Amino acid sequence: MGKHKRNTGPGNKTVVVRQPTAHRVFVTILSVLFMSVTVFLSVYLWIFAQEGSGPVFLLLILFEGGICVPLTLWHITWRVTLDERGVRKEVFGRTTRSYAWTQVQGVERFKPTGELSYIYVLFMDGKKLSFRIDWENALEAVVFLQSRFSVN
DSSP states (O other): OOTTOEEEETTEEEEEEEOOHHHHHHHHHHHHHHHHHHHHHHHHHHHTOOTTOHHHHHHHHHHIIIIIHHHHHHHHHOEEEEOSSEEEEEETTEEEEEEEGGGEEEEEEEOOTTSOOEEEEEETTSOEEEEETTSBTHHHHHHHHHTTSOBO
């Protein structure tokens, strides 16, 4: 069993799909590097403040706080949970979408040219949830979905 997959009782199966650990680690390392450069430049501007460096300093702080940190947290915390109750998407530790199985319109496999396959879970409200077939526990999720729907 995968690290994020657990049985919660007889007949109750839960599968959690996440981005691969390598992707999460890479994004985290890249973010730490960007933040280090940003902090270095900010300190440099603060110590050797030249006229007109205020806007640059603010842009660096906004870039770090407004783009790097949320993007990193999104990659680390994104997950899709499939269980007996339905499908849930969680980001930043909060459920952003939750659907019962009765709200699922269908499941499709999509393969762009030259890329790995994606699984799309289509809902009655027109929204869709997707994950790549090479992500953590994605194959277990496909088996779980095939037990309920035909995957086209």
